[in-house]
Amino acid sequence: MPKKIFFTPGPSALYFTVEEHLKAALKEQVMEINHRSAQAEAYYRQTEENLKALMNIPADYRVLFLSSATEIWERQLQNFVTQKSFHYCYGAFSNRFYDFATDWKLSPEKAEAPFGQLPDTNPDLIPSDTELITMALNETSTGVAFPTESIYTIRQKHKEALIAVDGVSALPVTDLNFSMVDSVYFSVQKCFGLPAGLGVWIVSPRAIEAAKSKLQSGQSIGSYMALPNLVKNAEKGQTTYTANVLGIYLLGRVAGDMLEKGIDTIRHEARYKSALLYHTLEQHPELTPFVSEKHLRSQTVAVANTSGSSSVIIDALKAKGLVIGNGYGQYKGKQIRIASFPTHSKEQIELLADLINQL
Amino acid sequence: MPKKIFFTPGPSALYFTVEEHLKAALKEQVMEINHRSAQAEAYYRQTEENLKALMNIPADYRVLFLSSATEIWERQLQNFVTQKSFHYCYGAFSNRFYDFATDWKLSPEKAEAPFGQLPDTNPDLIPSDTELITMALNETSTGVAFPTESIYTIRQKHKEALIAVDGVSALPVTDLNFSMVDSVYFSVQKCFGLPAGLGVWIVSPRAIEAAKSKLQSGQSIGSYMALPNLVKNAEKGQTTYTANVLGIYLLGRVAGDMLEKGIDTIRHEARYKSALLYHTLEQHPELTPFVSEKHLRSQTVAVANTSGSSSVIIDALKAKGLVIGNGYGQYKGKQIRIASFPTHSKEQIELLADLINQL
Numbered sequence: 001m002p003k004k005i006f007f008t009p010g011p012s013a014l015y016f017t018v019e020e021h022l023k024a025a026l027k028e029q030v031m032e033i034n035h036r037s038a039q040a041e042a043y044y045r046q047t048e049e050n051l052k053a054l055m056n057i058p059a060d061y062r063v064l065f066l067s068s069a070t071e072i073w074e075r076q077l078q079n080f081v082t083q084k085s086f087h088y089c090y091g092a093f094s095n096r097f098y099d100f101a102t103d104w105k106l107s108p109e110k111a112e113a114p115f116g117q118l119p120d121t122n123p124d125l126i127p128s129d130t131e132l133i134t135m136a137l138n139e140t141s142t143g144v145a146f147p148t149e150s151i152y153t154i155r156q157k158h159k160e161a162l163i164a165v166d167g168v169s170a171l172p173v174t175d176l177n178f179s180m181v182d183s184v185y186f187s188v189q190k191c192f193g194l195p196a197g198l199g200v201w202i203v204s205p206r207a208i209e210a211a212k213s214k215l216q217s218g219q220s221i222g223s224y225m226a227l228p229n230l231v232k233n234a235e236k237g238q239t240t241y242t243a244n245v246l247g248i249y250l251l252g253r254v255a256g257d258m259l260e261k262g263i264d265t266i267r268h269e270a271r272y273k274s275a276l277l278y279h280t281l282e283q284h285p286e287l288t289p290f291v292s293e294k295h296l297r298s299q300t301v302a303v304a305n306t307s308g309s310s311s312v313i314i315d316a317l318k319a320k321g322l323v324i325g326n327g328y329g330q331y332k333g334k335q336i337r338i339a340s341f342p343t344h345s346k347e348q349i350e351l352l353a354d355l356i357n358q359l
Numbered sequence: 360m361p362k363k364i365f366f367t368p369g370p371s372a373l374y375f376t377v378e379e380h381l382k383a384a385l386k387e388q389v390m391e392i393n394h395r396s397a398q399a400e401a402y403y404r405q406t407e408e409n410l411k412a413l414m415n416i417p418a419d420y421r422v423l424f425l426s427s428a429t430e431i432w433e434r435q436l437q438n439f440v441t442q443k444s445f446h447y448c449y450g451a452f453s454n455r456f457y458d459f460a461t462d463w464k465l466s467p468e469k470a471e472a473p474f475g476q477l478p479d480t481n482p483d484l485i486p487s488d489t490e491l492i493t494m495a496l497n498e499t500s501t502g503v504a505f506p507t508e509s510i511y512t513i514r515q516k517h518k519e520a521l522i523a524v525d526g527v528s529a530l531p532v533t534d535l536n537f538s539m540v541d542s543v544y545f546s547v548q549k550c551f552g553l554p555a556g557l558g559v560w561i562v563s564p565r566a567i568e569a570a571k572s573k574l575q576s577g578q579s580i581g582s583y584m585a586l587p588n589l590v591k592n593a594e595k596g597q598t599t600y601t602a603n604v605l606g607i608y609l610l611g612r613v614a615g616d617m618l619e620k621g622i623d624t625i626r627h628e629a630r631y632k633s634a635l636l637y638h639t640l641e642q643h644p645e646l647t648p649f650v651s652e653k654h655l656r657s658q659t660v661a662v663a664n665t666s667g668s669s670s671v672i673i674d675a676l677k678a679k680g681l682v683i684g685n686g687y688g689q690y691k692g693k694q695i696r697i698a699s700f701p702t703h704s705k706e707q708i709e710l711l712a713d714l715i716n717q718l
Contacts, residue, residue, distance in 0.1 A: 031377075
């Protein structure tokens with residue numbers, strides 16, 4: 001059977017070099033070496049270096065490797081919040097961070113919008129004593145993008161609070177000014193085209209200080225996964241636990257491939273592919289882009305309402321070997337979601353658009 | 360360069376079928392499929408089924424997939440303990456569980472022994488109001504094995520408490536009666552010979568009830584990774600987050616290979632390899648088994664004191680392509696640690712013993 005092409009919003013198609021890197025990993029015995037060996041430390045440092053170069057991350061920020069973005073939601077609450085966090089909620093994933101804070105018996109506040117829209121980002125609506133402000137660059141469930149300019153405006157107004165940015169299906173395609181925020185995280189099965197099982201957490205010096213302050217005030221910030229411990233080990237190119245060394249290795253290799261291609265080229269292609277996809281969705285009689293405000297449309301995850309059951313178009317494409325995503329949660333059966341990640345070539349997106357046009 | 364053979368106590372040599380399963384995974388696009396697809400659910404169920412068959416796990420116990428044993432230490436404290444846990448502490452890893460409870464501001468108690476020895480396992484020493492009793496089947500830092508019979512004696516005396524067993528470098532080689540305990544966990548880079556990045560947590564119905572009771576009493580047991588949520592998703596063959604689907608797939612395949620070989624054969628070989636290794640260590644003029652009481656010696660991780668620097672023997676073996684482990688923590692440079700996991704053939708252990716004899 002020929003392989004399918006996955007346009008699902010994560011897990012998605014592997015980055016096109018992953019198979020070759022997996023073979024190299026077997027040869028270098030990446031999966032067998034000790035996670036505290038010089039060889040593993042070199043992988044950690046190379047991956048950190050490549051990510052910093054690729055996304056222009058300030059030198060004094062730390063790159064940490066955890067298991068998933070889900071874990072990093074918890075770690076941020078543990079380390080940064082004693083009582084008050086503020087969450088922009090506009091879809092399944094941005095809502096979830098708020099829900100975590102509730103489950104952890106904190107006192108979170110939020111600004112909400114219906115699925116497909118963005119909440120009011122006026123920074124005056126955020127209480128001045130908020131410890132942590134959270135938003136998702138890309139709401140993967142709805143295809144809404146949070147404009148980076150709005151983040152920088154919030155930063156100007158709230159200099160004391162930490163700002164945490166969910167970059168899950170946006171980075172490295174979205175051009176984020178890391179120096180304006182304190183905590184950025186993503187998982188690797190989206191834009192980086194890697195097998196799931198690794199979360200990346202990038203923290204500012206201020207974020208690290210905030211965790212230390214909370215600890216010094218006598219509160220628990222967790223144990224081995226407490227931020228000061230993670231940072232202490234990261235300085236040695238190590239994790240506090242036996243990490244997914246293969247995942248770190250593959251991420252470093254793929255980030256290196258992206259550097260070679262050039263982030264500008266990747267972003268340029270993303271704009272082209274996105275424009276083509278939304279044009280296709282707009283022209284199709286049975287499809288309507290879910291996000292009506294064009295400047296809020298994600299470049300990497302396009303979502304559309306279907307006039308009938310979404311399974312018709314999903315199944316028709318699957319029969320041709322192309323797998324697209326279903327609507328999320330209550331939108332299952334009513335929407336389609338299409339990823340155009342860096343591994344998806346212009347030609348693949350053109351093929352997909354052609355096939356959609358023919359349906 | 361020819362590949363090295365890793366006898367390190369984890370990460371260690373890959374199970375000898377892993378490379379072939381990785382190729383199959385690429386072909387089946389295991390790393391690209393949605394983690395909530397029927398295909399991923401089938402992998403989850405197959406892995407659960409194979410693990411249950413391999414280790415004779417009761418049908419009503421649940422098999423859950425997390426990121427590491429380190430994470431599972433935290434999850435157990437979150438879900439099972441409101442105040443009092445009791446920990447057998449006799450090495451770096453068994454001590455760590457106690458340290459986690461301290462970091463989480465609980466009130467743990469412990470029974471301690473110096474490295475290389477076992478604490479007094481008299482169950483009368485455990486306070487009767489203890490909520491959770493913990494021990495490691497194999498203390499990977501020292502090579503001390505906790506006799507399963509002692510666990511069953513503790514069970515008889517403490518019927519109310521939950522018993523949590525760290526099976527990290529012991530399972531599936533150690534024959535554990537799961538019905539006598541409530542929470543068993545291990546990571547896959549030891550006896551299962553898999554790349555790190557997956558932790559397996561097996562829980563009894565009583566353990567699940569304990570977590571629900573803690574939640575109902577108004578306390579936080581975490582969020583998406585709270586045990587009732589994990590169990591609810593496990594019933595559908597799913598995780599609560601985007602799991603390491605490749606890891607779950609590979610574990611299922613390797614557990615299947617082990618079933619085919621037969622657990623009795625694996626355990627029989629383990630006894631032979633272990634006897635040969637300890638004999639070799641005892642005969643060597645420069646080496647002395649660290650664990651003096653023979654019935655406490657681990658079958659899968661043999662530890663020996665070296666009369667001089669341990670780097671002499673480690674480097675000599677490395678020059679021949681065989682990688683053994685160094686002493687842990689303060690014993691680095693003073694001890695060697697040798698894994699004999701199921702992937703290590705009798706011939707490989709004989710080769711290693713021969714080379715040690717010649718040093």
